[in-house]
Amino acid sequence: MGHGNENALQHPEVQLARSGHIVFGYAASLALMALSLMVVVHHLAGPATMLEIVSGLAFAAIVVQAYFWLRLDFSRTQAWSTVAFLLFIPLFVLTIGLTAWMFAGLYARTMLPGMMH
Amino acid sequence: MSTQATPAPDGTARLWHPHHAGHDVIATRTFGFWLYMLSDAMLFAGLFATYLVLDHAVNAAGGPTPHEIMHVRAAFVQTLLVFSSVAAYGFGMVALKNGRKVGVLLGLGIAAVLGLVFLGLDVRGLTALAAEGATAERSGFLSAFYTLVVTHGLHMAFGILWMMVMMVQVVREGFTTNVVYRLLNLKVFWYFQALVWVCVYCFVYLRGVM
Numbered sequence: 001m002g003h004g005n006e007n008a009l010q011h012p013e014v015q016l017a018r019s020g021h022i023v024f025g026y027a028a029s030l031a032l033m034a035l036s037l038m039v040v041v042h043h044l045a046g047p048a049t050m051l052e053i054v055s056g057l058a059f060a061a062i063v064v065q066a067y068f069w070l071r072l073d074f075s076r077t078q079a080w081s082t083v084a085f086l087l088f089i090p091l092f093v094l095t096i097g098l099t100a101w102m103f104a105g106l107y108a109r110t111m112l113p114g115m116m117h
Numbered sequence: 118m119s120t121q122a123t124p125a126p127d128g129t130a131r132l133w134h135p136h137h138a139g140h141d142v143i144a145t146r147t148f149g150f151w152l153y154m155l156s157d158a159m160l161f162a163g164l165f166a167t168y169l170v171l172d173h174a175v176n177a178a179g180g181p182t183p184h185e186i187m188h189v190r191a192a193f194v195q196t197l198l199v200f201s202s203v204a205a206y207g208f209g210m211v212a213l214k215n216g217r218k219v220g221v222l223l224g225l226g227i228a229a230v231l232g233l234v235f236l237g238l239d240v241r242g243l244t245a246l247a248a249e250g251a252t253a254e255r256s257g258f259l260s261a262f263y264t265l266v267v268t269h270g271l272h273m274a275f276g277i278l279w280m281m282v283m284m285v286q287v288v289r290e291g292f293t294t295n296v297v298y299r300l301l302n303l304k305v306f307w308y309f310q311a312l313v314w315v316c317v318y319c320f321v322y323l324r325g326v327m
Contacts, residue, residue, distance in 0.1 A: 008297040009216050011143045017214040022207035026200055029311070033196050033318060037189060040323045047327045054327075058319040062312055069207065069308045077144075081151045088155045092162045099166035107173060 012077040025068030032061040143298045150302040154309050157272075161313055164265045168321060171261040178256035183325030186251055186262070188242070192322040195238050196314065199273075202231035203311045206280075210304055213292070221287055221300070228307065229280040232273050239270045262321070269310070269317055276307050 008014070036057045039050055066072045072082040125131050170176075172183055209224015243266065246252075246259075253263035283303060286296050 008143065008294045009213065009292055011141075011297065013143060013147055013301055014210075014214055014297060017207070017210040019208065019211050022204050022211070025207075026204040029200055029315070030197065033193065033200075033315070036319055036323055037193050040189060040327060050327045051324060054319050054323050058315055061315045065308065065312050065315070069203065069311070070305065080148060084152060084155060088158065092158060095159070095162040096166045096169065100169040103170045103173075107175075111175065 016071045016077065021068045021071070025064055028064045028068070029061050032057045032064070142294055143301065146298045147301050147305070151305060154305055158309070158313070161265075161268070161316070164261075164268055165316065165320065168261040168265050171257040172325070173258075176257035176261075178258075180255045180259065181246075181249075181251045183258070183262075186246055186259075187322045187325035189322050189326055191238070191242065192318055195235055196318050198231050198235040198238070199311050199314045202228045202235065203308055205231060206304060206307050210300070213297070213300060216292065218287060218291070222284055225280045225284050225287075229277045229284075232277045232280075236270055236273055236277070239266065239273075243267070265317065265321065269313060272306075272310055272313070276303065276310060279303050279306070 036054045039045070039053050039057075044050070045053065066085065070081075072078055072085055074082055174182065205224050205227040207224070209221050209228065212218075212220020212224055243263065251259055253260050280303065283296070283300060286299070290296050
């Protein structure tokens with residue numbers, strides 16, 4: 001096609017790589033996961049609250065990795081990938097969330113009290 | 118894309134652009150792979166949804182419950198390994214940017230080794246569970262757990278295989294267009310495994326002991 005082999009390294013997606021971003025993404029992701037571990041191991045809150053906190057930390061880790069590692073932003077190089085990702089997120093969340101909600105309701109409505117826990 | 122093509126030398130109209138540079142091969146392939154990756158994530162969505170349904174007490178079928186089998190500290194070591202592997206690959210990509218073959222090979226190699234250690238821990242954890250009688254067939258909960266963890270492990274295994282193939286291709290071909298787009302795709306694939314692992318760690322392991 002149009003571009004020669006010698007230009008491949010000049011491609012914008014190759015040029016996205018940055019050591020600083022890798023290091024920051026690594027440190028931040030690890031810190032967020034360590035924090036999640038601390039919260040759970042030390043039972044810093046009730047189960048429902050702990051789940052909310054850990055969910056928040058997981059979401060933060062995903063955002064950090066999406067920006068610093070996957071380099072998803074609205075630059076010309078990455079905009080379409082970012083848009084695809086943003087459109088995919090509700091699909092992912094709803095697939096899991098609606099399923100969990102459906103069955104939580106089902107369990108509450110159909111199971112014998114002794115079977116619940 | 119311009120709709121105004123330049124006329125032929127004799128003045129007749131042409132409908133194509135004679136000096137058009139051609140489409141961006143690398144971007145086409147990386148975007149296509151990204152869309153595939155999102156569909157792969159939907160596969161994990163199905164597995165997560167199944168797991169969230171089946172980790173209810175009744176699905177333990179009188180066997181082990183999440184609380185009994187999740188070892189969150191050991192899983193944190195696995196988290197460390199996945200993230201370190203991704204970071205190594207990332208440094209490999211920085212080396213690619215600078216055209217340094219040795220750097221790329223080191224990045225791929227270290228990422229592959231760390232990935233293999235991760236897989237080793239995965240295998241060790243699951244075989245230990247199976248030895249205690251907590252096999253995949255024991256209960257719906259365990260089936261869902263094994264399927265999710267093994268699926269992620271298989272993704273890691275194929276990624277490692279792909280890294281080894283890429284190391285051979287980098288040595289043999291250097292940084293051709295094909296090698297570069299494959300390295301970019303593998304980068305996306307590998308980073309995605311870390312992203313999925315965040316969800317596995319938080320919503321399977323940590324949630325299991327809350």
